[in-house]
Amino acid sequence: MYARFGSGEGRSEGTGELLKKAASYGTGLGWLAFGALVATIIATVTRLAGPAYVRQGLDAVGIADRQALFRSVWWFVGALVLQYISQAISQYWVSGVGEKYLADLRVQAFRHLIDLDVDFFSRSKAGVLVSRLTSDIEALTQFVKEGAINVVTSVLTVIGVTIAMFLIDVSLALAVLALMPVLLAVSVVFRIYADRAYEQVREHIGRVLGAIQEGISGVRVVQAYTQEQRQRIEFGRVNERYFDANIAAAKAISAYFPAVDFLRTAGLALILVVGGQRVLDGDMTFGALVAFLLYLNWFFEPIVQISNLYNLLQAALAALSKLLGILDRQPAVPAPTSPIDLPTVAGRLSFESVRFAYDPTVPILKGIDLDIVAGERIAIVGETGSGKSTLAKLAVRFYDPSSGSIRLDDVELSSVSFEDLRRGVSLVPQEGFLFAGTLRDNIRYARPDATDDEIWLVCETLGIADWVRSLPEELDTEVRERGSRFSSGERQLVALGRALLAGPSVIVLDEATSNLDPETEAVVEAALATLLEGRTAIVIAHRLATAERADRVVVMDDGEIVEVGHHADLIVANGPYARLNAVWQAAGGASPPDGVR
Amino acid sequence: MIDPGTRRGIRLLFSLLVGYRREAILSTVSAFVWMVMVIVGPYLTKLVIDRAIDGNRRDLLFPLVGAVLAAGVIKALGVGGRRYFAFLLSYRAETDLRNRIFEHIQRLEFTYHDETPTGELMSRASSDLSQVRLVYAMLPITIANVAMFVVVVAVMLSIDVTLGAIVSLAVPLLLYIANTYARRVIEIATDVQQKLADNTAVIAEAIGGIRVVKSYGQEAQETAKVHLAAIGIYERSMELIKNRAIFIPLFELVAPLATAVILGMGGLRVIEGALTPGEFYQFAEYMVILNFPLRLTGWFFAEIPRASAAGGRVLELLKTAPEITDPKQPVDIPPGPGDIRFSDVYFQYPDGSPVLDGFDLHVPGGRSVAVVGATGSGKTTVAYLLARFYDVTGGKVLLDGVDVRSVRLGDLRNEVAVVFEETFLFSASIRDNIAFGNPDASDQQVRLAARLAQAHEFITETANGYDSMIGERGYSLSGGQRQRIALARAVLRDPRVLILDDATSSVDAVTEDEIRDALKTVMAGRTTIIIAHRPSTLLLADQVIFIEEGKVVASGTHMDLLERIPRYGAVLASSEVV
Incomplete structure (x- = not known):
């Protein structure tokens, strides 16, 4: 399943099924779409009426009937007014319906994505997911905006012109239609060749952009090894291949359009020869011949248009298929169907024979039993890959265990509504992720309705109020703007403030590993202590001091708990924890002097 | 109009x-x-x-x-x-x-x-x-x-x-x-x-x-x-x-x-x-x-x-003209052991903020020096001036007696290899990444460099060995592994001077342990400048200098500085993570 997203391949559904699914995102747009179609039909018919009035007028000229001439002109002008109005409405409605559909799709697709489980996000590349919701929707936009209206108009025009030509003169119409197979054949050949050429173009532009990107981000290494010359030559090669691909496409275009242009002249010549003889023979009026010539302009253009739109349609279908790949996916961690109410959470968390595996053949957790009482502070230690992060994610129900049970205050985690669960249990990620926006928005992220008084109280409690006051615009400071970019310690503090304002009973904390300067370090430590006070805490520890301060240390190795106990007792026991401790000590070298920490 | x-x-x-x-x-x-x-x-x-x-x-x-x-x-x-x-x-x-x-x-x-x-x-x-x-x-x-x-x-x-x-x-x-x-x-x-x-x-x-x-x-x-x-x-x-x-x-x-x-x-x-x-x-x-x-x-x-x-x-x-270019009349770097001398060096950023302020340092050929200082103290600048990624705004930097600005950039950087803090690997095979600086290197030379950098073993464990592709679409390596490939890339050039710019800061203690062994072997017989703050890495250097406000304020062994200079301990502790 995952491979599908990784490779970005589409699904093997039929076009019809794809379109049906896509249409289901545009509910309520049916009548608008119908109105748009009616307007388009009126616009096309009035446009096609033009040459008919020219014919009437010219025939009137032929018999020197001034009144009939003016009647035709006024009808013509009237039709043009109607044409303008209906075409404007049609343009506005068709595109408007499309835009509305896209706006709905953007929101619905995002809502669906964001409700998927964390597991899905950690296994997918963020860039791929973002492009599903942006560039793939843009590919649809292209078609909806430019494609849909042109397809409808072009098809209607071809049909209308064909009917009009047959109405004027059957044999002449047949003569012009004889060119149709040639035009179609030329268009198909061009399409096949151009598709291939454009695929090459797309592939090579990707390479060119990739090479530039790498050239820029790797520029320091390039200069350090004085490989500028070689880089230039290699880039020149990639760039030249892109040029070649473009020129191949250019050749196709440069051959196709003249061919179509010549076919149009051939059509003109046919009309002049066949029609001219019929006029001379007296089988056809002069006005009819000129009307025919005017229709000819509208006969070739739509077919070329449709051929061009085919490309847009293909791109749109490919994008749609990829998008539906996400929209069809159901969250692996579903909301409970009949949730058990848990208005207040005391904070007891118990794991019973919990097993977990992303891939059934590679178990990550192999039977975890752990009872954490309310208000207890647990430090989990272990090497990378021991399963400690997974345990933390299970505790906040980012994943469900493969077997066994996790209970919060004696209620199965999977039976608690997400609302109650998120209020009761929070994971505070290590990196201190900040959203674009103000400091205020970031602190009250979990509770957007919190008042400034509450936010300041949180800042006071955590001991960061002075720091906030020192910022240029206090709570209104934009966290991502140039110049006020927060340091990693400051980001952690904001994350802690966010957690405190959310006020969960259980906190799961993935400790930060990044370097802080001593002053900030001290502030973060103190803030953390305040936050954890009176709450159940599960801390994935990277620092010796954190393990030392915990009520119990849980040592994990290869998906199992190998030791549980207080730091001092475990040192005495001289087991796995004592060994790990020794490695830490060695890596740290001499202990820092007193008073530094 | x-x-x-x-x-x-x-x-x-x-x-x-x-x-x-x-x-x-x-x-x-x-x-x-x-x-x-x-x-x-x-x-x-x-x-x-x-x-x-x-x-x-x-x-x-x-x-x-x-x-x-x-x-x-x-x-x-x-x-x-x-x-x-x-x-x-x-x-x-x-x-x-x-x-x-x-x-x-x-x-x-x-x-x-x-x-x-x-x-x-x-x-x-x-x-x-x-x-x-x-x-x-x-x-x-x-x-x-x-x-x-x-x-x-x-x-x-x-x-x-x-x-x-x-x-x-x-x-x-x-x-x-x-x-x-x-x-x-x-x-x-x-x-x-x-x-x-x-x-x-x-x-x-x-x-x-x-x-x-x-x-x-x-x-x-x-x-x-x-x-x-x-x-x-x-x-x-x-x-x-x-x-x-x-x-x-x-x-x-x-x-x-x-x-x-x-x-x-x-x-x-x-x-x-x-x-x-x-x-x-x-x-x-x-x-x-x-x-x-x-x-x-x-x-x-x-x-x-x-x-x-x-x-x-x-x-x-x-x-925009490149400011660091080959001199008009370049001289050759004379043969030498890689003797480095910073003499009354000043450096400030284009915006005028000063970084180095009368900086003096002499590293005899073959010796290793660790540079310690707080963030923004100019540690990296020292390294960059030597390889001429930056040019001094005053004073001069000498390699084996010649000013680095008087030799060809290619010659200089051939003798001064830098391993950066952030490892950059190209989307290419492991072999090509190691041989980046010497595209003509033989397979044997590449393997030797990888062995020196303690990378040979894990490379051979990857699916295609030295031909394994890395980068966005290829094999994903751990931070320590990437760092060792960068190290192999540097030693393949056999430079007189090796600069390790905070090369161990972003990896955890266990990985650092692995890299440290690699460092020991590649440093042997080479002038080395180590920018680091982990005591275990600092212990690899013959001498540690402590810089503050653009100057060397103390030098000695790690233990020696720890005892004598309280600020030294404070700066280290601030970045120490167990």
Whole structure:
């Protein structure tokens, strides 16, 4: 399943099924779409009426009937007014319906994505997911905006012109239609060749952009090894291949359009020869011949248009298929169907024979039993890959265990509504992720309705109020703007403030590993202590001091708990924890002097 | 009317065009052939109508239609040539400019890259170039189109002055409307692009911060942000649509409206005998023919300001001269052990903030020195000055007795290898990454370097060994593994001096343990400068210097400094992570 997203391949559904699914995102747009179609039909018919009035007028000229001439002109002008109005409405409605559909799709697709489980996000590349919701929707936009209206108009025009030509003169119409197979054949050949050429173009532009990107981000290494010359030559090669691909496409275009242009002249010549003889023979009026010539302009253009739109349609279908790949996916961690109410959470968390595996053949957790009482502070230690992060994610129900049970205050985690669960249990990620926006928005992220008084109280409690006051615009400071970019310690503090304002009973904390300067370090430590006070805490520890301060240390190795106990007792026991401790000590070298920490 | 910036941009665009004279001329000539045939075509048709049909000369029918066909063939050839040579011109110019940009970016010094975001350089080489290309591609047809307007107006006036004058008024009017429309659309479309980018940022942020979103159950809040962005896009797009709904039907109205006018007025004159039926057709046909060129030309002139701005940005980048280049009369680096001397060195950033302030240091050949200092104290600057990634603003840096600024950059960097804090690996095989600095190195040499860097073992464990691809689409390596490949890359050059710029800071204690062993072997017999703050790494150096405020404030062994200098312990402790 995952491979599908990784490779970005589409699904093997039929076009019809794809379109049906896509249409289901545009509910309520049916009548608008119908109105748009009616307007388009009126616009096309009035446009096609033009040459008919020219014919009437010219025939009137032929018999020197001034009144009939003016009647035709006024009808013509009237039709043009109607044409303008209906075409404007049609343009506005068709595109408007499309835009509305896209706006709905953007929101619905995002809502669906964001409700998927964390597991899905950690296994997918963020860039791929973002492009599903942006560039793939843009590919649809292209078609909806430019494609849909042109397809409808072009098809209607071809049909209308064909009917009009047959109405004027059957044999002449047949003569012009004889060119149709040639035009179609030329268009198909061009399409096949151009598709291939454009695929090459797309592939090579990707390479060119990739090479530039790498050239820029790797520029320091390039200069350090004085490989500028070689880089230039290699880039020149990639760039030249892109040029070649473009020129191949250019050749196709440069051959196709003249061919179509010549076919149009051939059509003109046919009309002049066949029609001219019929006029001379007296089988056809002069006005009819000129009307025919005017229709000819509208006969070739739509077919070329449709051929061009085919490309847009293909791109749109490919994008749609990829998008539906996400929209069809159901969250692996579903909301409970009949949730058990848990208005207040005391904070007891118990794991019973919990097993977990992303891939059934590679178990990550192999039977975890752990009872954490309310208000207890647990430090989990272990090497990378021991399963400690997974345990933390299970505790906040980012994943469900493969077997066994996790209970919060004696209620199965999977039976608690997400609302109650998120209020009761929070994971505070290590990196201190900040959203674009103000400091205020970031602190009250979990509770957007919190008042400034509450936010300041949180800042006071955590001991960061002075720091906030020192910022240029206090709570209104934009966290991502140039110049006020927060340091990693400051980001952690904001994350802690966010957690405190959310006020969960259980906190799961993935400790930060990044370097802080001593002053900030001290502030973060103190803030953390305040936050954890009176709450159940599960801390994935990277620092010796954190393990030392915990009520119990849980040592994990290869998906199992190998030791549980207080730091001092475990040192005495001289087991796995004592060994790990020794490695830490060695890596740290001499202990820092007193008073530094 | 045209602002000076745009005028400058246009001049620059033209100056570049000189290099592609051949394609530009061929395309413009083809465009003129096409243009003449576009005008001749309706005239020939007129002859068919008037002479053969109206004049009842069946014998003239076939020869005249033959002439129509012949003109059609020439016109088709003109179209083909115009398109092909315009493509050739525009893509050639784009490709060459992109090569120049890339080459230039590679030559610009570190301080430039420190200050310039990657995205900005990317858009110089992609979207800005597309703008320039578009204008070049459109130039030949626009020249021919403008000529076409003049000729068609002249022809219409010559057929019938009154009718011609009325219809000719449509030309400037349409041109004005087309230009107004294009300017509006371009403005709104740019805005929509910006809004789309904002939307992408919101989505990327929600996905990047998904753990926070989920931790606090704020999916609805994020959806609301996307909703807001989607409405923003929708509203602006609807403005675009409104403009299109007003203007596009208007463009399509012009030709038939002119036809109606011609039908009414011209019809009367035909009855009066002042205008032939063929001439009537010719008039109507010209209006149809002019329609699209008028729109295109209006659009072209609306694009000019954007394209010249883009061209201006590209040329500004190309004009930025690299500041660190080979000296005019370079000297060779004499053979030596890699003796390093910083003598009264000053360095400040381009914005004037001082970094090194009378910095003195001597590292005898083969010795190793660790540099310790707080963030921003100038540790990395010391390393960068030696490899000449930066140039001193005062004093000098000597390698084996010669000023680093007096030798060729290639020679210098061959002897001074830097392992950066952030490991950069290219999307290429492991082998190519190690041999990056010496593409001609034998497999044996690559393996030896990998062994020295303690990387051989894990490399052979990957699926394809040394041929395993790394990078975004390839094998993903751990931080420690990447670091060791970078180390192998450095030692493959067998440099006199090795600089390890915080190369162990971003890995955990266990990984650092692995790297430390590798470091020990590669440091043997080489002058080494280590920038680090982990005690275990510092212990590898013969000597530690402690810098504060751009100067060496103390030196000695790690233990020695720990005892004597309280600030030293504090700076280390601040970055110590168990």
